[in-house]
Amino acid sequence: MRKVMIALALLGMAGPVTAQVATIRTKTADYEFTYRYPAAVARIPALKRGLDAEATTIRRNTARDAASDRREAKASGFPFRPYSYEKTWKLVTETPRFLSLSSDSYNYTGGAHGQPASSALLWDKAAGRRLETQSVFVSSAALQAATRTDYCARLKAEQMRRNQGDLSSMNACPPLKDLTLLLGSRNGRAIDRIGLIADPYVAGSYAEGSYEVTLPVTRAILAAVKPAYRAGFAPGR
Structure with a gap:
């Protein structure tokens, strides 16, 4: 987290990374799922709907794949390791034209270690739409x-x-x-x-x-x- 805060500070983000974050969380015997985004997203209904839809899709896929792996592990006599997925969107900056976000995610599917990844999102306020940076x-x-x-x-x-x-x-x-x-x-x-x-x-x-x-x-x-x-x-x- 410290490296993330340093990187965002260099890019000009105001305020702490963890301030005013909305969290979607599910935990079952098969998997644990966490998805977060900052309060700035909630001020833009279309953007919020898009991220909520993404969270729903990823959670469903995680649940499906984890359940399948549990069945295969049981049939093969191997131990099952619960899946986990976590993604956090953070505010990079907000200008009169753009809202810029970055995300860190971590996906674990039972192997030696999980896979971290980053992504970015740009919201064009003038056009009211999401852009690839x-x-x-x-x-x-x-x-x-x-x-x-x-x-x-x-x-x-x-x-x-x-x-x-x-x-x-x-x-x-x-x-x-x-x-x-x-x-x-x-x-x-x-x-x-x-x-x-x-x-x-x-x-x-x-x-x-x-x-x-x-x-x-x-x-x-x-x-x-x-x-x-x-x-x-x-x-x-």
Whole structure:
């Protein structure tokens, strides 16, 4: 949780991560399910309906798969390990144009360990609809070209720190398509920074955890924003 709070603070989130969170929770003999989102979501009925529907779908799938695994384990004479799924949406920032959210999830299906993952969500207040964060840019190629050099340099520095300078165990710099893209703001007026999250295995081993890099919005990044959204962005520092 501390790493999450640091990453969101760098992106400009105001207030504690755990403030005013709505929680959906179910626990049975087969599985445990928890889904959370911040109070900012409840102020937007369409967004709340979308996340509630997502929670319902994931819970049903978890219940179905866990029940199936329990039956198979019993038939094979193996012990059953209950499933668990947890997802928490957090407020990254809110500007006059956008509401930016990030999520951390953890899915355990009876193996050696569960699988953590990150995701992002952008709500366009002007259009009243949910967007994929990369969809506000001209193309993934344009955004990657604008961020690649700075991102890879910062990622490598963190990889070297965690691996104590041992280059042999370091993964290559991952492409943008393998990363979670967050949009943040220092002042709440415009998007002026972006966060790039590499989940476990993407930039390092499972034990290394996720790698999170925050970049200021540069002129090159601004040029990669679609004209329809450019007024909602500003240069960062």
